[in-house]
Amino acid sequence: MKDINELIKKFNSFFQEKAVLTRKYKQQYQIVTGRDELLGILNWCKQYSFYHLANIVCVDWLEDEEFELVYNLWSYEFKIGCLVKIRIPRARPWAPTVFELWGQAQVYEQEIHEFFGVYFPGNPDLSSLFLHNWHDLPPLRKDFDPVEYSRQAYTVEGLGVKPEYEKEDNSEGRES
Amino acid sequence: MYLPDGYTTLTKRAEKDDREVYDLFFGPNHPGMHGNFGYVLEMEGTQIVKVRPNAGMLHRGFEKSMENKRWVQNLSLIPRVCVPDPDPNEVAYCQAVEAIMGVEVPRRARYIRSVVLELSRLGSFLMGMGGVGGALGHYSIMYLMMESRDRILDLFEELTGGRVYHIYNIPGGVRRDIPPGWKQKVLDLVDHLEKRIPEYDRLLYENPVVHTRLQGLAPLSAEEALTSGIVGPNLRASGVKADVRVDAPYAAYDEVEVNIECSGGGDALARAVQVRMDYLEAIRIIRRLLAKIPDGSFKLDLGNLMKLKVPAGDAYSKVESSKGEFGYYVVSNGGMKPYRVAVRGPSLPAGLYLCHKHLPGMKIDDVAVWMATLAICPPDIDR
Numbered sequence: 001m002k003d004i005n006e007l008i009k010k011f012n013s014f015f016q017e018k019a020v021l022t023r024k025y026k027q028q029y030q031i032v033t034g035r036d037e038l039l040g041i042l043n044w045c046k047q048y049s050f051y052h053l054a055n056i057v058c059v060d061w062l063e064d065e066e067f068e069l070v071y072n073l074w075s076y077e078f079k080i081g082c083l084v085k086i087r088i089p090r091a092r093p094w095a096p097t098v099f100e101l102w103g104q105a106q107v108y109e110q111e112i113h114e115f116f117g118v119y120f121p122g123n124p125d126l127s128s129l130f131l132h133n134w135h136d137l138p139p140l141r142k143d144f145d146p147v148e149y150s151r152q153a154y155t156v157e158g159l160g161v162k163p164e165y166e167k168e169d170n171s172e173g174r175e176s
Numbered sequence: 177m178y179l180p181d182g183y184t185t186l187t188k189r190a191e192k193d194d195r196e197v198y199d200l201f202f203g204p205n206h207p208g209m210h211g212n213f214g215y216v217l218e219m220e221g222t223q224i225v226k227v228r229p230n231a232g233m234l235h236r237g238f239e240k241s242m243e244n245k246r247w248v249q250n251l252s253l254i255p256r257v258c259v260p261d262p263d264p265n266e267v268a269y270c271q272a273v274e275a276i277m278g279v280e281v282p283r284r285a286r287y288i289r290s291v292v293l294e295l296s297r298l299g300s301f302l303m304g305m306g307g308v309g310g311a312l313g314h315y316s317i318m319y320l321m322m323e324s325r326d327r328i329l330d331l332f333e334e335l336t337g338g339r340v341y342h343i344y345n346i347p348g349g350v351r352r353d354i355p356p357g358w359k360q361k362v363l364d365l366v367d368h369l370e371k372r373i374p375e376y377d378r379l380l381y382e383n384p385v386v387h388t389r390l391q392g393l394a395p396l397s398a399e400e401a402l403t404s405g406i407v408g409p410n411l412r413a414s415g416v417k418a419d420v421r422v423d424a425p426y427a428a429y430d431e432v433e434v435n436i437e438c439s440g441g442g443d444a445l446a447r448a449v450q451v452r453m454d455y456l457e458a459i460r461i462i463r464r465l466l467a468k469i470p471d472g473s474f475k476l477d478l479g480n481l482m483k484l485k486v487p488a489g490d491a492y493s494k495v496e497s498s499k500g501e502f503g504y505y506v507v508s509n510g511g512m513k514p515y516r517v518a519v520r521g522p523s524l525p526a527g528l529y530l531c532h533k534h535l536p537g538m539k540i541d542d543v544a545v546w547m548a549t550l551a552i553c554p555p556d557i558d559r
Contacts, residue, residue, distance in 0.1 A: 024491070026424075027424050053405055054492075054503055055405075055503070055505070055518065055520040055524075057505050059507055059515070070505065072503070072520070076402070076416070076418050079423045079424065081492065083492060102403055103403065103404055104405040104524070106529065107524065107525070107529050108524075129232065129528075130231050130232035130235050130558060131235075139237070139240060140240055146241075
């Protein structure tokens with residue numbers, strides 16, 4: 001195993017106060033940064049042997065009016081994991097795409113776009129992957145209530161079919 | 177066979193018909209498809225031109241419904257994320273919760289967890305190797321492997337009460353101790369499984385048909401595998417010596433020897449052979465674990481688990497499943513329910529991203545084999 005402290009020193013001298021690197025536990029580190037620095041930091045990480053992007057997670061912080069994006073990296077050389085975290089405003093959310101660094105990020109971003117409504121300018125395909133004919137709020141947001149949605153959608157009324165008793169009576173010649 | 181003049185078979189006609197591109201639904205109702213997942217293949221004759229993954233038919237909203245259940249209630253839901261190999265889910269989730277709480281699990285519990293994980297891995301590998309046979313039309317391989325897997329499920333039933341879904345791990349340890357005599361039964365079983373390997377070899381690994389079909393199919397270089405998020409046996413088959421059990425030891429893997437080897441060809445045959453190598457190693461690891469299993473308590477006392485409160489924080493915990501790195505990213509805001517649970521499934525990069533690179537140019541009969549050797553398990557794509 002190579003010297004991790006040297007890597008941290010290099011990182012801190014390169015980015016200084018733009019990003020905060022801390023150790024979480026055992027082999028897990030985290031970097032908290034902003035949207036503008038994201039691509040630079042991920043690029044740096046990939047150059048310093050963080051080849052593996054495990055996944056991208058979006059967390060909806062409803063009270064802070066923010067989305068948190070977590071990029072989950074792993075270095076096979078140093079044997080440490082790193083969570084790169086950014087916060088973006090909840091209104092008109094967007095983040096730069098990283099699919100040119102890691103190909104599979106395209107699918108993760110497509111998924112986050114579908115379930116949280118975050119835009120990734122530059123991503124070639126943000127079409128619907130899992131949901132079919134979805135017209136409601138993105139479903140993994142905290143203000144989306146699945147129970148309420150089911151109550152409205154999965155009734156006779158919700159499906160756009162009128163129940164028998166509400167149908168207009170067009171038959172003529174019937175008097176009460 | 178009598179054929180009228182000018183008659184050609186359907187396949188030949190389809191191969192000649194090179195102008196027409198048509199859509200073919202490979203799954204969800206296809207014998208070569210694993211689970212309710214599908215690819216829409218744009219075909220030119222019998223050759224694939226383009227592929228569109230058709231996911232969503234298995235989507236049960238795991239991540240959303242976990243936010244509405246208590247910490248322990250989720251344990252009955254998460255094994256469903258991967259059906260043939262359910263225990264890595266439980267362990268990864270419990271480890272993430274324990275990491276946020278900052279508690280240390282008793283040593284005996286860590287050993288029991290490792291044994292359960294390895295047994296689950298054996299069961300999943302048997303299903304995977306049988307799946308390769310099934311995809312090639314050699315159904316007797318499938319039946320043999322399923323018979324062996326059933327013996328593992330019997331042991332799980334004795335230990336946990338459940339055959340397929342065990343719900344055995346809880347935050348702080350495991351649900352119950354090993355019953356008397358179970359240890360010897362496991363040792364007898366692994367002896368039996370090891371004795372059967374020559375039988376598998378004769379049927380699958382020394383079979384010229386299997387070699388012809390798998391050699392050179394869907395090659396994956398080490399660099400491409402690393403930067404595409406490919407993990408586990410598939411990554412090792414490309415020649416990268418990486419395993420979560422060695423790189424970031426969890427449970428009791430820091431106390432036992434884990435020897436990982438690479439088959440290192442990168443094609444489908446190398447991936448199939450890699451599974452056999454890992455299978456043998458899992459048998460050896462079970463013996464090492466059972467020889468060292470210590471006495472002591474098998475769980476921590478965390479009070480009433482239904483009222484468990486986890487302090488605010490987040491953690492990512494990963495486990496080497498039979499398909500590779502299976503991870504859970506868990507966020508807590510200090511309440512009785514998780515704030516967010518995100519699943520990192522090993523099949524997603526292969527099933528949704530790599531398919532765009534591998535499938536175009538492939539013949540349709542190789543798609544099921546490709547899926548079987550990459551061990552694509554749709555439930556962790558649709559989660």
